[in-house]
Amino acid sequence: MQVSQQDFEKAKDQLKLLKVDPGNEVKLKLYALFKQATQGPCNTPKPGMLDFVNKAKWDAWNSLGSLPQESARQQYVDLVSSLVSSESSSHVKENPPDSKSGYETIEVFTEDNITKIVLNRPKMKNAISVKMYEEIMEALEEAAKDDSVITVLTGSGDYYCSGNDLNNFANVSAGGIKEMADNGAKLLKNFVKHFIDFPKPLIAVVNGPAVGISVTVLGLFDVVYSTDRATFHTPFSNLGQSPEGCSSYVFPKIMGLAKATEMLLFNKKLTAAEACSVGLVTEVFPDKTFQKEVRARLKAYASLPRNSLAISKQLLRSIEKEKLHEVNSQECACLKERWLSDECMNAVMSFLKKKSKL
Numbered sequence: 580m581q582v583s584q585q586d587f588e589k590a591k592d593q594l595k596l597l598k599v600d601p602g603n604e605v606k607l608k609l610y611a612l613f614k615q616a617t618q619g620p621c622n623t624p625k626p627g628m629l630d631f632v633n634k635a636k637w638d639a640w641n642s643l644g645s646l647p648q649e650s651a652r653q654q655y656v657d658l659v660s661s662l663v664s665s666e667s668s669s670h671v672k673e674n675p676p677d678s679k680s681g682y683e684t685i686e687v688f689t690e691d692n693i694t695k696i697v698l699n700r701p702k703m704k705n706a707i708s709v710k711m712y713e714e715i716m717e718a719l720e721e722a723a724k725d726d727s728v729i730t731v732l733t734g735s736g737d738y739y740c741s742g743n744d745l746n747n748f749a750n751v752s753a754g755g756i757k758e759m760a761d762n763g764a765k766l767l768k769n770f771v772k773h774f775i776d777f778p779k780p781l782i783a784v785v786n787g788p789a790v791g792i793s794v795t796v797l798g799l800f801d802v803v804y805s806t807d808r809a810t811f812h813t814p815f816s817n818l819g820q821s822p823e824g825c826s827s828y829v830f831p832k833i834m835g836l837a838k839a840t841e842m843l844l845f846n847k848k849l850t851a852a853e854a855c856s857v858g859l860v861t862e863v864f865p866d867k868t869f870q871k872e873v874r875a876r877l878k879a880y881a882s883l884p885r886n887s888l889a890i891s892k893q894l895l896r897s898i899e900k901e902k903l904h905e906v907n908s909q910e911c912a913c914l915k916e917r918w919l920s921d922e923c924m925n926a927v928m929s930f931l932k933k934k935s936k937l
């Protein structure tokens with residue numbers, strides 16, 4: 580069925596009403612589809628190398644080649660519709676269900692026996708600041724005690740999570756870098772411990788790309804659902820760091836040593852389909868129907884008997900618990916050293932410099 584001009588105009592208006600910035604990649608795609616739909620194939624001169632923004636827009640439009648205007652219009656309407664539906668089915672609601680207040684960096688809702696923890700720094704791709712580490716731990720502690728049957732972790736906006744907020748390394752305390760590394764290692768150990776010890780079924784709803792620690796702790800979740808738009812990236816060597824979240828032990832167990840090595844040593848970024856084929860992800864859904872399909876599954880799981888689920892989880896996990904705590908300690912001790920290394924400091928400085936356009 581062809582998309583009418585009216586549908587196209589409606590999509591244009593809906594886009595303006597989005598509350599969450601969909602991120603540069605999606606915005607470029609929308610720009611390119613809009614230009615193609617309204618003007619046909621790219622016909623303007625290529626901007627100069629230093630005109631970064633216009634060059635990125637030109638590249639996106641030009642990459643559509645001779646895509647017919649009608650198809651571009653259709654893709655534009657579909658993309659806007661998926662953004663609208665993912666926003667309306669995520670936390671960004673006028674009246675969220677039973678939203679627990681007091682958090683700055685996350686939102687927490689309990690509805691239908693499900694406690695949902697939403698990472699909520701979409702402009703920063705949900706990078707985990709020190710405050711966010713603390714709030715996630717607090718929310719997990721509350722979820723462990725509340726009446727819910729299952730607990731869900733997800734992200735707002737176009738990313739699931741971009742991992743550790745690299746600005747955490749920029750705020751060196753009066754005690755100097757060594758004290759910062761000590762505090763970081765303590766924080767990390769405690770953070771990962773909350774996942775190892777979590778008593779109820781814990782489900783990750785990976786709504787977009789995932790980086791660093793948000794990927795490594797996935798091995799400690801009971802179920803991982805992913806949109807087909809997500810990627811899984813642990814760029815530790817690029818950052819002069821080493822793996823955490825018990826991934827040095829859990830990843831080889833899940834996917835075998837060779838695949839774990841590609842990810843954890845050589846920074847291989849997996850697509851959602853690849854992550855599913857190696858066993859890190861339970862099931863992948865098309866982005867357009869992701870929220871709807873996942874919601875149906877979660878609702879069904881949350882109607883199961885609470886105690887039976889919790890006891891079964893303990894049976895599956897308890898044999899490994901001691902080992903996981905030991906691995907967590909070793910990984911944190913190793914990272915503490917890494918953070919003091921030139922390799923790590925140079926990598927972090929280079930990210931922060933690029934960010935501040937120095």
Ligand SMILES: CCCCC/C=C/C(=O)SCCNC(=O)CCNC(=O)[C@H](O)C(C)(C)COP(=O)(O)OP(=O)(O)OC[C@H]1O[C@@H](n2cnc3c(N)ncnc32)[C@H](O)[C@@H]1OP(=O)(O)O
Pocket residue numbers: 602603604702703704706707741742743744745746747763764766767790791792793814815818823934
């Ligand atoms: C204390 C416990 C430590 C635990 C150890 C944990 C280790 C890890 O998690 S290692 C992984 C760390 N994460 C990264 O290396 C990712 C860094 N970010 C990026 O590479 C990119 O931002 C991106 C690929 C995630 C997204 O790229 P893009 O789509 O081009 O979007 P922007 O880069 O423009 O991002 C928007 C905005 O957000 C800032 N940002 C994103 N992620 C982080 C981050 N992890 N730390 C700090 N800042 C981040 C980004 O700089 C942009 O900021 P503005 O320029 O101010 O808009």
